[in-house]
Amino acid sequence: MNMSTAPELLEAALPDRWIDGESSVFRENFDRKSFEVSHHLASHPLFQLPQLMDLAERTLKTRPLDLYYDMGDVAPGQKWKDTNRNFSPLDALRQLEDSDAWFIFRSAQKDPAYTELYRQAMAEIKEMIGGDLNSRIMREDIIIFVTSPKRTTTYHIDRECNFILQIHGEKELYLFDREDRQIPPEEEIERFWTIDNNAPNYRPELQNRALTYRLAPGNGVHVPVNCPHWLQNGDNISVTLSVNVQFIDSIRADIYRANHYLRRLGINPNPPGQSAVRDRAKAMAYSTASAVRRAARSALKRGG
Ligand SMILES: [Fe+2]
Numbered sequence: 001m002n003m004s005t006a007p008e009l010l011e012a013a014l015p016d017r018w019i020d021g022e023s024s025v026f027r028e029n030f031d032r033k034s035f036e037v038s039h040h041l042a043s044h045p046l047f048q049l050p051q052l053m054d055l056a057e058r059t060l061k062t063r064p065l066d067l068y069y070d071m072g073d074v075a076p077g078q079k080w081k082d083t084n085r086n087f088s089p090l091d092a093l094r095q096l097e098d099s100d101a102w103f104i105f106r107s108a109q110k111d112p113a114y115t116e117l118y119r120q121a122m123a124e125i126k127e128m129i130g131g132d133l134n135s136r137i138m139r140e141d142i143i144i145f146v147t148s149p150k151r152t153t154t155y156h157i158d159r160e161c162n163f164i165l166q167i168h169g170e171k172e173l174y175l176f177d178r179e180d181r182q183i184p185p186e187e188e189i190e191r192f193w194t195i196d197n198n199a200p201n202y203r204p205e206l207q208n209r210a211l212t213y214r215l216a217p218g219n220g221v222h223v224p225v226n227c228p229h230w231l232q233n234g235d236n237i238s239v240t241l242s243v244n245v246q247f248i249d250s251i252r253a254d255i256y257r258a259n260h261y262l263r264r265l266g267i268n269p270n271p272p273g274q275s276a277v278r279d280r281a282k283a284m285a286y287s288t289a290s291a292v293r294r295a296a297r298s299a300l301k302r303g304g
Contacts (some may be wrong), residue, residue, distance in 0.1 A: 001098060001189055002265050002289070003211050009087075014044075015040045016026055016123060017040075017124055017149055018039055018040055018041050018044075018062060018120060018121055019037060019038075019039045019040075019041075019121060019125060019128075019163075019165070019236065020037065020038045020039060020040075020247050021037050021038070021072075022128075023128045023129075023130060024072050024127045026125070026128035026130075026222075027128070027130055027131070029222065029281055030129045030224075030283075031223065031224045031225060031247075032224060033163050033224065034175050034211065034213075034217060034221055034222055034223055034224065035116070035221070036111075036213065036220070036221055036222075037219070037220045037222060038218055038219050038220070039165050039218060039219070039270050040218070041091075041121075041165055041167055041241060042166075042167050042168065042218050044167070044216035045173050046114060046117060046275055047112060047144075047165050047167045047168065047239050047241070049096070049175070049237075049239075049247055051113075052093070052105075052136045052144070052190075052237075052239070053090070053093055053094070055108065055114070056089060056090060056103070056104060056105070056112055057090065058255070059105060059111065060089065060090070060212075061259075062185070063107070065106075065108060066105065066106040066107050066110070067089065067103065067104070067105060067106070068104040068168060069085065069087075069089040069092065069101060069102065069103045069104070070083035070084055070101070070102050071086050071087055071099060071100050071101045071102070072084045072087075072100055072141070073083045073100055073152075074151075074152050074154055075152065076152055076155050076174075076204075076230045076232075077154065077155055077201065077202030078210055079152065079154070079198050080197075080198050081198070081204045081272065081290070085181040087101075089103065092107040093146070095260065096146070096148050097148065097149060097237065098148070099148050100148050100150075100151060101147070101148050101150050101151070101304060102146075102147050102148070102153065103144075103145065103146040103147070104143060104144075104145055105140045105143060105145075106143055107141045107143070108141075108142050108143065108144050109141055109144075110141050110302075111208060114142070114270075116143070117142070118243075121142065121241075122140060122243060125163060125243060128222050132242070133151070133245075136247050136248055136272070137246070137247060137248065138247060138248045139160075139245070139246040140244060140245045140246070140247050141244055142241060142242065142244070143241075143244060144160045144238075144240070144241055144242075145237065145238070145239070145240040145241075145242065146237070146238070146239050147171075147233050147235070147237070147240075148185075148233070149169075149192060149234070149235050149236055149237060149238075150176075150233055150234070151186075151233045151238075152230065152231070152232055152233070153230055153231035153232075153233075154202070154230055155196060155200060155201075155202035155228060155230040156197075156200060156228065156229070156230070157184070157189070157192060157200050157225075157226055157227065157228050157229075157230070158223070158225070158244075158268045159246055160225065160244035160245060160246045161222075161224055161225050161244065161245050161246070161247065162222070162224070162242050162243070162244050163220055163222050163223075163242065163243040163255070164221050164222075164223060164242050165215055165219075165220035165222050165239075165240065165241045165242070165243065165246075166215035166217055166218070166219055166220055166238075166240055167217060167239040167241055168217055168236075168237060168238060168239040169217070169233065169234060169236035169237050169238035169239065170214065170215060170217075170234040170236060171214045171215050171231055171232060171233040171234050171240075172212055172213070172214060172215070172231065172232045173212070173213040173215055173221055173229060173231050173236075174207070174210040174211070174230050174231070174232070175210060175212075175213065175221070175223060175229045175231065176206075176209060176227060176228040177208050177211075177227070177228055178225075178226040178228070179183070179195060180208060180209060181271075182203070183203065183206055183209060183228055184199075184200040184201065184269050185223040185230055186240065186258075186259070187263060188200045188201060189226060189258045190256045190257070190260035190263065192259055193253045193256035194255075194256065194257045194260040194261075195260070196258060200228050204228065207286040215231075215240070220252075225247070225252060228231065230266060234261075235259050250274050251281075253285075254269060254282070254283040254286040254287055255283050255286070256272065257278050257284050258282040258283065258286035259271070259272075259282070261286075269282075
């Protein structure tokens with residue numbers, strides 16, 4: 001199928017729903033535990049490589065910061081700053097079979113061709129989760145990952161709660177339990193929320209604690225916030241859609257930030273969730289201190 005298909009034929013070929021699932025599974029496990037989902041997006045015309053090439057060209061012209069790319073044979077524990085970004089992304093995308101490349105199309109819903117897809121996928125997921133989810137969401141978007149055969153996606157945690165939906169090709173997702181305080185230690189989570197997006201360090205000796213999901217066209221996995229993960233692409237080009245929500249979690253994030261600074265003062269702070277009173281006090285102290293710092297900076301700028 002391609003973009004020149006007559007609209008009535010296209011409509012007849014599209015399913016009523018893109019994502020399948022039991023509401024009870026979504027409701028009970030959302031942002032608590034990973035779970036598998038199934039979907040029909042592998043047949044969606046917008047995920048064919050020629051359409052993704054067009055999307056790359058449009059993104060580079062209009063929102064260049066929303067197309068991330070790197071190249072190379074990376075290890076799971078490699079840091080993002082150590083990857084090669086010095087190449088032509090369009091050439092690498094054209095030669096994807098051999099270019100060892102990794103592309104992230106961020107906020108793909110901002111491209112008008114992809115807006116409706118985002119609306120529908122997000123609406124279906126929210127409907128299955130139910131409840132007053134909208135009041136907890138700060139930001140939502142879709143991301144498309146396109147990778148060369150055998151590419152590794154390095155170990156990391158995300159700020160968002162994800163539904164990773166595999167479209168083309170097969171790959172393994174290795175997912176760790178966020179409650180296991182060795183993976184990553186509390187200190188690395190604090191650094192992640194405070195100063196370093198790539199703070200968690202991969203520990204190969206703990207790899208056997210990972211849950212392994214085999215991603216293939218038509219399936220996917222829900223990844224809760226703070227669950228470390230890495231991915232290994234198979235011997236194929238891979239296209240993956242991630243449907244993301246980021247929560248209004250300023251209180252929890254502020255506790256991690258407060259703990260980061262307490263640790264630097266030599267104090268061993270308690271992680272969030274052990275005492276509501278202490279958590280509220282820390283979050284308030286951190287946000288008050290931040291407001292004071294912001295006010296001082298703006299006074300200095302004004303010369304006052
Ligand atoms: Fe991720």
